[in-house]
Every structure is written in structure tokens, then in C-alpha cells.
Amino acid sequence: MKTKVKATFLFCFFLLLSCLYANSQQEESTTLSSNSDAKIKVTPEQKEKYHLKPVHAQLYFDCIFCHEGQGNNPENFEAPDEEVCLACHKSKLYLAKRLEFMDTLKANPHNSVHDGPNLYCDECHREHEPSVNMCSECHLKEIKNNIWMKATP
Amino acid sequence: MKRPIIFILLLIIIGVLIGVSISYGTYYGINKTGSENFCVSCHEMDSVVMSYKDDVHGGKGELGASARCVDCHLPHDSLVNYIYTKATTGLAEVGVHFLGNLDEIDWQEKRYHRQFYVYDSGCLQCHGNVLDNTLSSSSKQAQKMHKHYKKLKGTKKEIKCASCHFDAGHKGLRNFLNYYKPEYSIYKDKMEEKKEEVQQKYKRYGVEVDEE
Numbered sequence A: 001m002k003t004k005v006k007a008t009f010l011f012c013f014f015l016l017l018s019c020l021y022a023n024s025q026q027e028e029s030t031t032l033s034s035n036s037d038a039k040i041k042v043t044p045e046q047k048e049k050y051h052l053k054p055v056h057a058q059l060y061f062d063c064i065f066c067h068e069g070q071g072n073n074p075e076n077f078e079a080p081d082e083e084v085c086l087a088c089h090k091s092k093l094y095l096a097k098r099l100e101f102m103d104t105l106k107a108n109p110h111n112s113v114h115d116g117p118n119l120y121c122d123e124c125h126r127e128h129e130p131s132v133n134m135c136s137e138c139h140l141k142e143i144k145n146n147i148w149m150k151a152t153p
Numbered sequence B: 001m002k003r004p005i006i007f008i009l010l011l012i013i014i015g016v017l018i019g020v021s022i023s024y025g026t027y028y029g030i031n032k033t034g035s036e037n038f039c040v041s042c043h044e045m046d047s048v049v050m051s052y053k054d055d056v057h058g059g060k061g062e063l064g065a066s067a068r069c070v071d072c073h074l075p076h077d078s079l080v081n082y083i084y085t086k087a088t089t090g091l092a093e094v095g096v097h098f099l100g101n102l103d104e105i106d107w108q109e110k111r112y113h114r115q116f117y118v119y120d121s122g123c124l125q126c127h128g129n130v131l132d133n134t135l136s137s138s139s140k141q142a143q144k145m146h147k148h149y150k151k152l153k154g155t156k157k158e159i160k161c162a163s164c165h166f167d168a169g170h171k172g173l174r175n176f177l178n179y180y181k182p183e184y185s186i187y188k189d190k191m192e193e194k195k196e197e198v199q200q201k202y203k204r205y206g207v208e209v210d211e212e
Helices: A004-022 A044-049 A080-089 A092-098 A100-105 A140-144 B001-031 B043-053 B069-073 B079-099 B107-111 B120-126 B140-152 B172-180 B186-203
Strands: none
Touching: A080 A092, A080 B140, A092 A100, A100 B172, A100 B186, A140 B079, A140 B120, B043 B172, B069 B120, B069 B140, B172 B186
């Protein structure tokens, strides 16, 4: 009789175990063929010279994410077209919509009274050097004192 | 010989009944505390709920399908981890709600830490095949980025779904947060108007309306 009780206990125990781990997902194998990636050698000096914005650095982007099809010498890379930015950042209208609350005072930098949602990204945003704020060319005080805009990311 | 068999059978039946009722109770509790209605009952969540209701994940899509808060904000790799995280974060939230200073919560700052409370296992629970680059619907750009994700997975440089999909689940969150607590002082009056407007609009979702 004792064996029966033991067997019941064991059965219940395994049932519990299987329930607990039924949801555990198997990790997918992550081996990838990387033959399409061009091999680009970036020296530590170049990395220092062309550092990324924190928002992009934390995603560990390689140079060719933006400089695709520009050869394999980082010194010869040129600023990519804005389509490259918008491949991830969707569209200028979308970006304007993200700062919609600023429209209430017509101060949305992505939808300003002067240019609407039509500015080129690099008129303000720079990747490898400090960004600039084009609005500050006229609205210097407001920008400087963080009255309606922070530093351009 | 007969008696012990009856006794064991009875024991098993009672055991099963107790087991089923306890697991049903647990399931019911977990399910009830996983709905957005439960989450919005704490009003510091108002702008989070509004932006969720404005997103495809909140049922704004063509089919009306929606994800629940817990679908993204709890890990789905194992049931143990799910329940453990639910219990610990739940207790922390309750503590903040009753003992913390709710006006001091820096929601804007929290947007930058989304990787820590949006779980990839949750995303993949619904978007199961999204990393399969043979899908016809994934664009060239998506394939490139998802390949990058897979390359970094398991390394020190691991990134999360929410690292790139920064506003998934909460469309226009920054706007809603600004209606409640403007980032710049000059918007104060305008944001009061906007806040009233959105509070009326989202009232039916349990959003608290300021009565003044």
C-alpha cells in the first residue's frame, strides 16, 4: 500500500513540475550568416572621433547601419540622406505628432510656424558632433533658458 | 484490504477538489489583477492608460485586438518568473501608491528605462514569428534591425524590443504626460485645457476627472 501512496505523491509532484515549466520557452538559435555584412575596420581613434549619440550608442549600431553602400573606409563616409534617418524614425509627420503638445503654442520644432514639418533632419540633429538648434538663431533667449525647448538631441 | 483502497480514493478525490479550487482561485486572482481596469484604478496611471487606449495595442487596430498591461510588463519565459515578478512589482507599486509622493514620480525619466519593464518574452508571446526574416511582411529595414537584435542576443550588448520600438503600446505618451505635468513652464495654462479635454475623452476608461 505504501508504494501506491508514494506513486501518487510522485505523480502529483511531476504534474506540478511539468505545469510550472510548461511555459518556459526554448531559446531560439541565433546563429546568422553574416556574409552580406561588409567588413569595416574601425580604429579606436576613429571611434573616438566619430562617436555616436547616446541614443544610438546604446543600440550598438555599426557604421554601415547609416553609411550603407559607402565603401569600407570610414574616412570616406558621407552624411547619409534623410531617408536613412526616416527608415527607423518613420516620417516627419509622425515626429511632429510626437511633440503635438508643443503645437498649442506653435512651438513644435518638427512643425513650426516657419517651416512646418519640412526641415531637413541635419539642420538641427548631428550624429558625430554636438547638435544645433536652428530656432535659437532668432529665439536665442527662449532656447538658452529652456523656456520652450531643451538642447537638441 | 478493501478499506485502505476506499480511503486512498477518497483522499485523491478530496485532494483533486482542493487542488482545483486553489488553482482556480489563483488563476482568477491573477487574471483579475492583470486587467487595465485594475491598473487604472490608481490614478497616477491615467496618462499611461490614455496613451495605451490610443495605440494599436490598446485596441485601436482594425480588428480591435488588444494586449493587456501584463502581456508586455511581465516576463513570459516561465510561470514561476511571471508570478514572482507580478508579486514583487505589484507590492512595490502598492507601496508607491500609498506611501510614496505621487507628484514626484518622474514619468519622463521612466520612458528612458523602458527596457527594464517591457519584456521581450511578452512581445514574442504574440509576435511569435517576428524575428523570422522570411516573413513577407517584414521590410528590408526590419530584417536588418532584427538581424542586429539576434546577433546581440545573449551577449553583454543585448538590446530589447523596446530599445527600438520606443513608443509601442503607448502612442503619444510624452504628449499625455505633458498634459498632466508640462515639461516647460510656458505651457502650463494650455496644458490645463488639454488635460480637461482628454480627461473627458477617456473618462469611460476609469480616468479620474478633476472636479473643481
